[in-house]
Amino acid sequence: MTYYFLPGRLFTLSKAELLSVLPLYVKDFTLEYAAPSVIFVKTNSLEADLKQVFERLGGFLGFGKVIDENGQFLAPFMDKEKVTFGVNVYGKVDGFDYSSGKKFCEEIKKNLKANNVASKYLFATSMVLSAIVVEKEKILERGFLMEIFKANGKLNYGMSLGVQDIESFASLEYDKPYTDKRMGVLPAKLARMMVNLAGLKPNQTLWDPFCGSGTILLEAFKQGIHVIGSDIDSKAVRMSEANIEWLAAKEGNKSTKYKVFKMDILKPDSHILGLLRKTDFDGLVCEPYMGPPALETIGEKRARALLEGVKSLYVALFEILEHSKLSNFNAVIIVPSYRTPRGWMTLSVSDFVGKRWTILNKKWGEPLQWSRSDSIIRRNIFVLSKRN
Ligand SMILES: C[S@@+](CC[C@H](N)C(=O)[O-])C[C@H]1O[C@@H](n2cnc3c(N)ncnc32)[C@H](O)[C@@H]1O
Structure with a gap:
């Protein structure tokens, strides 16, 4: 499984922090750095161990699971009655401005509706929802927060597993x-x-x-x-x-x-x-x-x-x-x-x-x-x- 960790403004300090905490909870892992936007962690460890790591960190805004290209990321939500979801776009991502981001959210909503799932979505004008909104709307409990970021010259998609507890x-x-x-x-x-x-x-x-x-x-x-x-x-x-x-x-x-x-x-x-x-x-x-x-x-x-x-x-x-x-x-x-x-x-x-x-x-x-x-x-x- 590949996880992503989104560092704050001081990449090297955040990277050093992650390297100091990961070995305390996760046995085998390999890291890939795509400065300044993301650090990828590949591991077979339990998601709960990664969550413990994230909850200790001070230098990271969020973390989640990378959605692979063939991933059916909506599948787990298709048997729900109602879903609240959000989309975050980090940094300059080609093809994504506020209006195309909203269109992307509408597409997801349509897709859910075709399967009889009612939904509400949140998309910020800054294209990144504040941790307070994610918490208040209970997005991670009631649905999902999809995150889009550019790394290694391509678009990456992820499902958030946590945002920083500001x-x-x-x-x-x-x-x-x-x-x-x-x-x-x-x-x-x-x-x-x-x-x-x-x-x-x-x-x-x-x-x-x-x-x-x-x-x-x-x-x-x-x-x-x-x-x-x-x-x-x-x-x-x-x-x-x-x-x-x-x-x-x-x-x-x-x-x-x-x-x-x-x-x-x-x-x-x-x-x-x-x-x-x-x-x-x-x-x-x-x-x-x-x-x-x-x-x-x-x-x-x-x-x-x-x-x-x-x-x-x-x-x-x-x-x-x-x-x-x-x-x-x-x-x-x-x-x-x-x-x-x-x-x-x-x-x-x-x-x-x-x-x-x-x-x-x-x-x-x-x-x-x-x-x-x-x-x-x-x-x-x-x-x-x-x-x-
Ligand atoms: C920058 S402050 C530490 C602030 C602390 N990290 C905080 O966030 O609350 C430095 C502290 O060193 C203490 N200090 C200065 N000289 C000292 C000495 N000779 N022995 C022990 N403490 C000393 C001061 O009283 C002061 O509380």
Whole structure:
């Protein structure tokens, strides 16, 4: 069976995320990349396993099953009384504009009617229905969502099996009790993608040593990953705790564990350090303090000072990790780049990680970045692996 995964705007980051999560649920698979529109996954695994993969992902808008050329895709709906269906057209697809798309929907409707199946369809003027409409109209439950996209120089047709749960991201972003804007907050989707890049399964344990109001902790907790958070700021510790308690109550989750405590990574208390060294954690995901949100380019001197600050946090963190008992451990970290009048300034990871760490980014071919064209601070994501 061939499945398709439709990435968001950052193809390389999404691809790295999919490559980190797929092997956790699916044994045998081969991938085919048709950048920037789609990634095909060929596998004999169960559809339910692929669904579990998709539901974890932050960087994909949808996924589904490719309809092969001889496929009778309407056959399963011919014995229904009433069907609601939708059609999505991704990117520039020759021969499809709004009016030809509507004609295509009318053809399907006629076909269903010829078999005594009543139908209602939805086709957006933008040619892609919003996830909210798909959810509200229960299109996947009451019928089907057909997706058309160009890849490998030809038209591909697919039956959607899931669209991104935008409301769940929005809820973690806006409904939680506390957000600490002063310190900078990670977008929930990026936090989800970073947690996934660590390749952890439910019931493993993740540490965020700069947890702030807990964006990373929440995304991991939501997936059943036990979380440990620490921060220099007691207010941040309280906010993270309150946010996790809120999520645990909202989801009725009593089995996933969490612990949040105060810790200055530059001057760790020897008792806490001892506990951390004995703790069995399986992965680390974090964003260090990178300065206040910036609206205009940053002077070179200021950028150098901010980078020195980030470097000292990482030197201290990797010193702790160096002496911890870790096996098959991934650390997913953010290294900032600052836009200065003389160009971008950043740090080299080899300035703070020892030789026992491998930088996994190399296998994905391009830098993993989260930024927009007008960003002043760019987030570079590094996945580092320590094997014993
Ligand atoms: C960019 S914020 C993290 C935001 C977090 N990812 C979120 O989305 O809520 C960086 C955090 O690092 C913490 N921090 C700064 N210096 C620290 C230190 N020496 N030890 C531990 N935490 C520190 C700050 O208090 C701040 O909460």
